[in-house]
Amino acid sequence: xxxxxxxxxxxxxxxxKDFVSDQEVRWCPGCGDYAIxxxxxxxxxxxxxxxxxxxxVSGIGCSSRFPYYMNTFGFHTIHGRAPAVAxxxxxxxxxxxxxxxxxxxxxxxxxxxxLIHCIRRNVDLTIVLFNNRIYGLTKGQFSPTxxxxxxxxxxxxxxxxxxxxxxxxxxxxxxxxxxxxxxIDTKHLGEILERAANxxxxxxxxxxxxxxxxxxxxxxxxxxxxxxxxxxxYLEDGQPxxxxxxxxxxxxxxxxxxxxxxxxxxxxxEDLLIHEETSPEPTLAYLLxxxxxxNFPVPVGVFRNVEKPEYSDLCQDQSRQAQEKEGKGNLxxxxxxxxxxxxx
Amino acid sequence: MSTETETSAATVETHKPSxxxxxxxxxxxxxxxxxxxxxGTQFTNTSAVFGNDISTLPDFPAEIRAxxxxxxxxxxxxxxFGSHEIRTPGDQPDVLIAMNPAALKVxxxxxxxxxxxxxxxxxxxxxxxxxxxxxxxxxxxxxxxxFRVLKTPLTSLxxxxxxxxxxDRKQGQRCKNFFALGIVYWMYDRPFDHTxxxxxxxxxxxxxxxxxxxxxxxxxxxxxETTEIFTxxxxxxxxxxxxxxxxNVTGNQAIALGAVTAMEKSGRELFYGxxxxxxxxxxxxxxxxxxxxxxxxxxxxxxxxxxxxxxGASFAGDLALTGTSGPGIxxxxxxxxLAVMTELPLVIVNIQRGGPSTGLPTKTEQSDLxxxxxxxxxxxxxxxxxxxxxxxxxxxxxxxFRIAMRYMTPVLILSDGYLANGSxxxxxxxxxxxxxxxxxxxxxxxxxxxxxxxxETLARPWAVPGTPQLEHRIGGLEKQDITGxxxxxxxxxxxxxxLRAKKVAQITQDIPPTEIYGEPEGDALIxxxxxxxxxxxxxxxxxxxxxxxxxxxxxxxINPLPxxxxxxxxxFKKVFVAEINMGQLWTLLRSTYLIDAISINQVRGKPFTxxxxxxxxxxxx
Numbered sequence: 005x006x007x008x009x010x011x012x013x014x015x016x017x018x019x020x021k022d023f024v025s026d027q028e029v030r031w032c033p034g035c036g037d038y039a040i041x042x043x044x045x046x047x048x049x050x051x052x053x054x055x056x057x058x059x060x061v062s063g064i065g066c067s068s069r070f071p072y073y074m075n076t077f078g079f080h081t082i083h084g085r086a087p088a089v090a091x092x093x094x095x096x097x098x099x100x101x102x103x104x105x106x107x108x109x110x111x112x113x114x115x116x117x118x119l120i121h122c123i124r125r126n127v128d129l130t131i132v133l134f135n136n137r138i139y140g141l142t143k144g145q146f147s148p149t150x151x152x153x154x155x156x157x158x159x160x161x162x163x164x165x166x167x168x169x170x171x172x173x174x175x176x177x178x179x180x181x182x183x184x185x186x187x188i189d190t191k192h193l194g195e196i197l198e199r200a201a202n203x204x205x206x207x208x209x210x211x212x213x214x215x216x217x218x219x220x221x222x223x224x225x226x227x228x229x230x231x232x233x234x235x236x237x238y239l240e241d242g243q244p245x246x247x248x249x250x251x252x253x254x255x256x257x258x259x260x261x262x263x264x265x266x267x268x269x270x271x272x273x274e275d276l277l278i279h280e281e282t283s284p285e286p287t288l289a290y291l292l293x294x295x296x297x298x299n300f301p302v303p304v305g306v307f308r309n310v311e312k313p314e315y316s317d318l319c320q321d322q323s324r325q326a327q328e329k330e331g332k333g334n335l336x337x338x339x340x341x342x343x344x345x346x347x348x
Numbered sequence: 349m350s351t352e353t354e355t356s357a358a359t360v361e362t363h364k365p366s367x368x369x370x371x372x373x374x375x376x377x378x379x380x381x382x383x384x385x386x387x388g389t390q391f392t393n394t395s396a397v398f399g400n401d402i403s404t405l406p407d408f409p410a411e412i413r414a415x416x417x418x419x420x421x422x423x424x425x426x427x428x429f430g431s432h433e434i435r436t437p438g439d440q441p442d443v444l445i446a447m448n449p450a451a452l453k454v455x456x457x458x459x460x461x462x463x464x465x466x467x468x469x470x471x472x473x474x475x476x477x478x479x480x481x482x483x484x485x486x487x488x489x490x491x492x493x494x495f496r497v498l499k500t501p502l503t504s505l506x507x508x509x510x511x512x513x514x515x516d517r518k519q520g521q522r523c524k525n526f527f528a529l530g531i532v533y534w535m536y537d538r539p540f541d542h543t544x545x546x547x548x549x550x551x552x553x554x555x556x557x558x559x560x561x562x563x564x565x566x567x568x569x570x571x572x573e574t575t576e577i578f579t580x581x582x583x584x585x586x587x588x589x590x591x592x593x594x595x596n597v598t599g600n601q602a603i604a605l606g607a608v609t610a611m612e613k614s615g616r617e618l619f620y621g622x623x624x625x626x627x628x629x630x631x632x633x634x635x636x637x638x639x640x641x642x643x644x645x646x647x648x649x650x651x652x653x654x655x656x657x658x659x660g661a662s663f664a665g666d667l668a669l670t671g672t673s674g675p676g677i678x679x680x681x682x683x684x685x686l687a688v689m690t691e692l693p694l695v696i697v698n699i700q701r702g703g704p705s706t707g708l709p710t711k712t713e714q715s716d717l718x719x720x721x722x723x724x725x726x727x728x729x730x731x732x733x734x735x736x737x738x739x740x741x742x743x744x745x746x747x748x749f750r751i752a753m754r755y756m757t758p759v760l761i762l763s764d765g766y767l768a769n770g771s772x773x774x775x776x777x778x779x780x781x782x783x784x785x786x787x788x789x790x791x792x793x794x795x796x797x798x799x800x801x802x803x804e805t806l807a808r809p810w811a812v813p814g815t816p817q818l819e820h821r822i823g824g825l826e827k828q829d830i831t832g833x834x835x836x837x838x839x840x841x842x843x844x845x846x847l848r849a850k851k852v853a854q855i856t857q858d859i860p861p862t863e864i865y866g867e868p869e870g871d872a873l874i875x876x877x878x879x880x881x882x883x884x885x886x887x888x889x890x891x892x893x894x895x896x897x898x899x900x901x902x903x904x905x906i907n908p909l910p911x912x913x914x915x916x917x918x919x920f921k922k923v924f925v926a927e928i929n930m931g932q933l934w935t936l937l938r939s940t941y942l943i944d945a946i947s948i949n950q951v952r953g954k955p956f957t958x959x960x961x962x963x964x965x966x967x968x969x
Contacts, residue, residue, distance in 0.1 A: 025821070027833065056816045061660070064824075072821050072834065077813035079663055079690075080823025081656070082682050088653035092660025092668075093813065095644055096619055100664065100813050118656075121649035319644060326639035333641030335612045339605060339776050343397045343542070344595045 018049040023058075025075040031066060036187035036213035040134060041073055043194040048076075051101065051201055059102045061090040063110040066141050067134035067213070070105040084115025087122035090129050091315075098316040101201070104131040108149040109139050112168055116148075123177035126205045127315040132197070133170055133210050138219035156218075171293040171307060174208040175286045181207035182289060182308040186227045187214060192238070192304065199306060205314045226297045235297055239305030244276035247301045255295070262291060264300065281309040364573070366537060369582050371430025373438030374532060376525075377455045378447030379416055380409055380423040383525040388425025389771075390529060394542045396596040396773050399586030400429040403882060405437035405955065406769045410626070410709045417471075417479040422454040429536075431585040435882030437770065439957035443535070445528050447471065447502070449480035456492070464496045466531060468524065470503035498577050502527055509567035513560035523564035530568020537583045540565055592775040599738040599767035599879075600627075602774065603671070603697060604634035606745025608641055611667050614749065614785040619661035621646045621654040621670045626709040627765040628699040631671045651679035655696065659683055662692045663822070665789060665812035667749060671697035673765075674716045675706065677723070684758055685724045688848060690822045691799075691808045693752035693759075693787075695745070700764040700878075702953045711953025712765035714878050715929035720760045721907050721936065727845045729852040731755070732906040734762045736881030739774035741767060744904065746782065751858070753787035755851055756807040762906065764928075766879040766955050793817035798832035806851040808832075856911040866892060866899030869919035872965055874900040875945070876926050877933055880956055884926055887961035896969055903933070909940060917943050922968060924948055926961050 023045045031037045048058065058076035062068035064083035071078030081089045086104045094102050104122075111119050111133045122129065138156065139145040145158040149170065153162040174182045181203040185196040193211065200207035212223045226235035237247045237255065245255040246267065254276035256265045265271040280288060289308040296302060327333075374391070376384045385406055392404050407424040414421030428438035440460040446452035448471040459465065472487055486492055487499060506524040507517065515523075526543075533540045544562050551557040572578040597605070611618035620643065622632045636645040644666070648654035655670040662668035672680065677698050687694045700716045702708025720732045731751050735744035741763055748759040790796065790809035798820040799808050811818040820832060828835035829843060865885055872891075876884040881902045888900040901916065903909065917923050917937075923945040925934035931947035938945055948964045950956065 027821075054816070056814055056819055058819075059664075059813045071823070074821075076819050078821035078823075079660070080821065080825065081659075082686050082824055085652060085656045085683070088648065088656030089660035089663070091653075092619065092621065092646070092657030092662075092666075093664045094660075095646060095657070096617070096661035096664035096666040097812075097814055117649055118653050121653065323639045323642055323644075327642075330640045333608075333638060333643075335609060335641075336779055338608060338638070338641075339779070340593070340595070342595050343393050344593055344776065345397050345399060346593045347399070347589045347591050 016052055016054055018055060020045045020049060022055060023048055023075050025073050027072045029073050030069065032217050034216040035066070036136065036215070037067060037070070037134065039187045039190055040132070040193065040211055040213065041070065043190055043197055045074070047194050047197045047201065050198055053101050057100050059090075059093055059100050060105060061086045061093065061102060062105040063115055064141070065107040065110045065139075066215075067105055067107040068110060084110050084113070085118055086110070087115065087118040087129070087131065091122055091125070091127050094127055094129060094316050095319060098128070098320060102129050103201075104129050106131065106133050108133065108135045108137060108147045108170070112148040112170060112173065116173070120173060120177040123174055123179045123206050123208060125315040126178075126180055126312050128205055130200045130203070130207045131209065132200075133208070134213040135170060135210050136213045136215035136219055137222050138215050140215045140218050144218035169293055170210045172290065175290050175293060175308060178286075179208045179308065180205040180310050180312050181306070183208070183306045184210045184212070184304045186212045186223065186236075186304060188227060189232070189304070196305065203309065205312055226302050235301050237295065237301040237303040239279050239281070239292070239303050239307065241279055241281045241306065241309075244273050244278055246273070246276065255300070262295060262300070281306045284310060364579065364581060366581050366583050369584055370432055371428060371434060372443065372536065372582065372584060373426065373428045373441045374443040374445070375424055375426040375441040375455060375458070376445045376528070377422055377424040377451035378525070379451070380411070380421050381413055381416065382423070382447045383522070384423045384425050384447070387525045387529050388427060390543045390546065391532060391538075392427050392771060393546075393596055394533070394538050394540075395427070395429045396594070397542055398538060400431065400584055401434040401587035401589060401773060402427060402429045402596075402771070403434045403437045404428075404771045405766065407954075408710055415479070417448055417450055417476045419450050419454055419480060422451050424451070424455060429584060431587050433587070435886045436955065436958060439959055443532070445532065447524070447528070449476045449482055449486070452486065453480045453482065456495075459495060461494055462496070464498065465492065466498045466500060466528065468502035468528075469499040470501045500531070500577070505567065505571060506564050509563050510560035513556045513563060515556055515560045519557075520560060523560050526561045526564040527568035527571075530565040530570075531572040531578070534569045534572035535578065535581050537581055540569055589773060590775060594773045594775055596771050597738055597742070597774040598630070598769055598771045599735065599741040599763050600630040600699070600769070601634055602738055602741035603745045603761070603763065604631050606742040607635065607669055607749070608638055608643060609742070609779070609782060610746050610749040610785055611641065611643065613746070613782060614667055614753065614787070616665065616667040617642050617644060619644045619646065619658055619666040619668045621648055621656075621658035621661070621668070622672065623648050623651045623654045623676065625651070625673045625676050627701055627768045628671045628673050628676070628697065630768065631697065651676040652683065655680040655683040655694075659687055659692060659694055662687075662694050663690070663812070664814075665810070668693065669695045669697070671699065673699050673701050673709075674703050674719065677716065677719055681724050684730060684760075685726060685728050686824045687758035688724075688728050688730060689824050689827065691756045693749075693756055693810070695748045695752050695759050695761065697761045697763060699768045700762060702951070708953045710765065712879065712955060713929060713951060713953060714762070714764055714880070714927050715932065715951065716762060717877075717906060717929065717932040717936070720762055727849060729849050730758050730760050730907065731852055731855055732760045732762060734878040734904055734906050735767060736878065736902045736904065738767050738770050738772050740904075742774070746785070750785055751855060753785060753810075754807065755805050755855060756810060757852060762878060764879045770879070789815065790818060791815055797830045798822065799827050799830050806847065806854070853908050856908045859905050859908075859910045862901050862903070862910045862912050862916060864899050864901055864916065867897065868899070868916075870897035870899055871920070871969055872896070872898045872922045872924060873917065873920035874898065874924045874926055874961065874965060875903065875933070875937065876900065877903045877906060878927075880926055880928065883956040883958050883961055886958045887965065890958060890962045891965060896966070898965060906933070913937075914941055917941055922946060924965055924968070926956060928956065
């Protein structure tokens with residue numbers, strides 16, 4: 005793989021193997037995490053960034069072991085707090101390419117607060133949330149994304165908690181890039197990760213990830229290859245929302261309510277909703293996050309992709325402007341500021 | 349002695365007798381909206397610039413504006429100023445300025461017998477008396493007979509004085525604190541032009557407010573000079589401070605200045621992560637102003653994110669600082685553990701306040717020592733430092749950063765509300781005299797191992813992201829010695845636990861010999877830490893003046909403890925430990941040195957008075 009770095013002068017020849025660490029991967033055999041790791045290792049050389057500038061930050065949980073397997077700088081922090089650590093890293097050195105790897109428990113339960121604030125600040129981070137709708141590392145309790153009624157070790161009579169939708173949270177927090185993909189749809193996953201990584205500002209990617217030990221098949225009803233065409237809506241910017249083997253179905257709006265229509269006699273392609281990921285208003289993106297199996301196909305792809313000033317840039321600008329206006333800080337002057345007097 | 353600021357005016361000719369005294373303690377007290385903190389600060393700065401030694405104690409309620417005239421709404425500011433060394437804000441005020449009945453009621457009990465009370469007579473009306481819980485007017489029922497009460501209609505006099513400014517009645521009344529300040533300036537023969545200049549620059553954009561406040565200040569001054577109720581005024585000479593250039597600093601300002609100095613001396617950028625909390629927020633306010641130095645301040649969404657971002661910044665090579673108070677430390681504890689495990693330099697400031705839980709947010713206490721030394725899961729050693737005076741906060745901040753980088757460890761600073769808000773004259777150091785804090789990043793890829801050790805300090809290399817070929821992973825899981833890889837090996841864990849403990853324990857090699865105030869041996873040794881330093885030293889001085897064999901020491905390094913303590917303790921018959929908690933250092937010293945020390949303690953949210961300490965020590969001798 006050949007690419008250019010940010011100065012555009014040096015050739016950077018990196019490939020997937022350069023990003024594979026010497027640590028033995030210890031997820032359960034068959035875990036969806038393997039696929040995400042593989043796509044990440046395959047994708048990052050495309051970014052044209054020197055390896056030493058990558059930092060992978062994670063919290064706690066199965067997914068959070070991820071940094072150990074990337075041959076980059078990595079920080080396996082504490083439960084739910086990776087966005088905070090990543091923000092500090094980015095502010096300390098805005099030149100770094102920083103990823104946050106989190107899960108549904110880590111990012112939305114214990115770390116929900118950090119997630120929304122990190123997103124609203126629009127820090128230049130790529131957050132990948134592995135959603136398996138279960139606590140895996142602690143061996144099978146329901147998570148914030150588990151469906152209501154779910155029977156788990158901690159809910160033998162079924163969960164009475166309403167679940168939370170990660171993308172709704174991201175959009176409500178004013179995320180500038182919001183996307184979803186599926187662990188076993190490797191090609192799509194790789195493309196989405198690359199688009200997210202190339203976004204300047206916060207990028208948030210939810211990946212449906214199968215936990216074959218504690219929540220096996222959570223997504224198979226719509227993610228299995230044979231079912232995808234009928235049950236997954238691949239979002240494409242500027243394109244009408246169509247799905248089905250022959251793209252014979254589509255999503256239209258009746259008033260504010262989305263509905264599935266057959267393209268043909270009663271409806272033409274012109275009746276379908278057009279996806280507009282760069283729309284300044286997040287209303288459509290939000291509406292799409294509400295489409296769910298089995299009533300609707302599950303949308304994947306980029307929901308929202310807008311530009312806004314980035315946090316570390318704003319911080320640096322403020323310092324630069326202060327220096328231009330007031331001159332560079334002088335310690336001697338600072339210590340001697342205010343009322344002073346001399347004793348001889 | 350010369351002065352940088354003009355002090356020429358206001359040596360107004362006065363025909364009343366002037367009495368020279370050595371020191372005085374005055375307390376300004378009023379509603380939290382009466383501007384008492386501002387008034388006290390103005391008196392402090394004027395006295396400092398004048399050349400007195402000073403110590404201050406702001407004492408304000410946790411509520412921003414408790415109901416006007418109520419007892420909980422009373423805000424106070426005490427200052428002790430003198431021509432000799434001043435170490436505490438003073439045990440008892442000589443003069444109380446009470447702006448309303450509630451302020452009188454809350455504070456009169458502290459006043460020295462025969463002391464002076466200046467009251468705003470206008471506010472002693474039925475409603476205010478009622479709010480303060482007075483059933484009859486204390487100015488008229490003889491209950492204040494043992495004091496000299498100077499009844500002054502501050503509100504009406506102020507309104508009269510500011511007429512020309514055009515302010516309405518409501519705005520005009522707000523100037524009465526300056527009228528009161530004018531009176532006190534006259535009483536203690538202080539120039540008022542420092543405050544006039546301050547008013548002019550503070551309210552630059554509002555000429556009528558400048559005019560009114562200056563008018564009120566001057567009117568107060570001349571009122572005291574001409575009215576017969578003020579009979580005497582006092583002069584207090586300049587103090588005999590060590591030669592040098594001085595300014596006034598509070599503990600929180602000094603920590604901020606120390607951090608910026610450490611930044612300059614280290615050649616790194618300073619990152620301050622914090623979440624608003626009393627009484628630590630002023631550090632954030634101060635550092636947020638220093639953008640032109642490249643200081644990065646991050647007001648996080650919570651205490652945990654504040655330290656998390658700071659630790660991230662440290663990983664990426666910044667000089668990282670986070671500040672809070674006790675409840676915030678509780679939230680940060682897990683991250684402190686991660687900093688210990690990942691061996692990254694990070695300074696954590698705890699401005700202690702009354703606890704437990706939310707406790708007494710605006711009152712001082714020293715009850716987080718156990719939390720600092722022990723309050724984390726696992727074997728989790730963290731160096732702990734404690735400044736003794738507001739000015740010492742500057743030096744302790746620099747020392748904390750030095751230890752953090754030299755040993756690659758988080759370091760805790762235990763300041764407290766009293767040091768944070770209290771102020772003292774501070775000799776401005778020569779920047780060139782402060783040693784460099786140059787601890788370079790690792791850059792050499794040859795044989796790089798993230799958990800290899802420096803032979804002398806046991807520090808691991810600081811290998812920051814962006815450095816070619818030093819890519820590595822760290823985290824909270826136990827580390828394999830040298831490689832830093834995750835390890836569950838029992839032998840390795842035992843080894844690493846002991847290694848981390850040893851690394852912190854051997855910081856004793858950097859601790860200078862403990863200074864003893866008084867003789868190096870004797871009947872009694874008073875041991876203190878943190879903001880009790882002034883009271884303990886003065887109590888020791890008092891007892892020695894009585895001919896008793898008493899010495900005292902101040903412990904700045906709480907963990908590890910100074911290596912010479914055992915020897916020092918052995919030379920005294922009795923060891924006392926004075927602290928504002930239930931005996932936390934006392935317990936630590938007893939368990940460490942197996943000495944039968946005696947605890948002197950109180951937890952009233954206020955600093956020790958000198959007598960509280962001296963009387964208790966004396967009773968044991």
